[in-house]
Amino acid sequence: MTAEQQPEGRTQDEPRGPLPALAGLAGVPAHSAAEAWGNVRDWVTRGHLADTRRMPRLPIHLGDGYTVHRYEPTAPVDPDLAPLLLVPPLGAPDFAFDLRRGASLVEDLLGTDREIFIVTYDATGRAAGRRGLELWVDEIVPAALYAIADRHGDTPVHLAGWSLGGLFTLLAAASKVSGAPIRSVTAFASPVDVSAVPLVAPFRSVAEYTGGRVFSAAYRTLGSFPATAVKWAFQLTSVERYLTKPVTLATHLDDRELLEQIEAVDLLMDNMTAYPGRAFGQIYHHVVRSNDLAQDELRLAGRPVRLADVDVPVLLIAGADDVIAPVASVERATELLTASPDLRFVVRPGGHLGVLAGRRARENSWRDLERFLAAHDGA
Template structure:
């Protein structure tokens, strides 16, 4: 790895001083001074105002929102439901103005929806993965389809949200109206994730008792721990961040991206206890997804049963969901009528919301959906 800045996954940090600007070109120094002046005046550089949205469906522990159109709605474009992961805020899809997948999609005339979860409350810790796979995602799909003449809906998820979309398509218990599935940075084979190796070793040695006792005692996997896990994936960038900032004060877009990612990191939420336990035992410890032997609510949920088009997007620099961990799904999705796998620039967040996403993964998503809008 090098110290070259990768703004998609930058850790938190304050804007540095202007030390070291002496000797740089006048236009560069002027941009840098302007950026620092704006930051000092307004307290921020990035416009993180969220795209307006309204709730259209409420359920037990979840809400479906419709983003307000910014262009005339094109009836030939099927609606899209976005599925965020547990732990990370849903505005990963709407990171900042100029770097928002939601904003970009709305400009095409497509209707965009998102399902959000209630991570608090006494019942949250008892919610298992089957709730998202069999109830929340299907209910959101039906609510949207009902607004569009019962027409099937595109699905797109990031990280664990991507796995929710794949598993919802695999679980035919609900008969949910799915047109296509796109999974961004969704690791199917955790044996290909270096960061998970120590936890698997401890689990094997202890029979899983250490982590089981921890999450049962806490009732969840704390938000602080979720944040630390993300930061551990970019330790070098965290250590070199002051240098990166000091040498790129003239790069407004980079500074805005870092600021927006800081905000996302500050809003991590806890994983519900039961869901975290299932992820730990079935995904981390046993790697059931990679062997297509996952069982939820006592029944098998197999990727081999997914019979809708699927697009898998991996980040070239992703250490949470490395390319091999995502690519493993291509050997399991044997019933897909159209299966696409692409590797695009960026880390775990960068492949979804990075500065290079528009011409890469966002383009892939739009091209994929257009290919199946009339299915």
């Protein structure tokens, strides 16, 4: 079995990465010159530094606009460990969970002998723009859960999502329409209270002044929130880091892991996708403009979907340096998830992506997830 192909237009051997922007080795300490030259040599000869091959996986269920994949185990599967379904957000590629070798949550989880699955979405086509949040909450996530449970004697399945994917997992557990077999929910960097997100404040002010008409007209005309705009939004959250990137690279040529991480993150940014128009409209009106989630007043398909109705164990993980989902915006959920029998909230090093796939995630948020899953593997 071979690993899946890289995202379209990208192969492992294509010249790519941070090093073309560097003029030389100025600023590298003398004792690290050998490591720096070795990194430059490898980039010149191989065209890349990071190993961004994806962990092998196969589709097990094909739905209308989505696919459920099973990652190929790297060790014998322990039947006493309940399966885990990963839920990516809209806009960002699903390989955020499998960023690169050495910084892949999927790779790490497979090493624990647990079966790992992921649901992916088709963000293209005319139908995609008409898909609303209720489709993910009431249909896609539940259908993926049932497909996995059917393979495991109808056992409930662990759920883990990142960013908006984390909100999908929480809302799927809150919705009682499908009766999906959920064992636990983990949400990485999922903002519940957008009033605690400084970057959103200007958009909320414009929405309040215009009654929401400006942004509504924009996404209805375009049919979606463009991929380029999604990429800019992510980059805006770390504009200082992007401005100082050339200096960082020039002074850290000897730090192989840092160079690999930057290269892998750049690849992720280059593969952002558009937000479906209807889903983006709902996020804008109900989350950004009205902050319904923070008040536990969100309505989907004409009915309330309340976090207070989540009755499974929940782990909330916030990034200490996250400006997209600041700690306070994630922590707000702890006041709403009143029916959860085991509610845990932790703050770990990293930004919005870093808390999921950063260089410090292995010893922090990944271990939190591992312990949480193990605590709820029983019936």
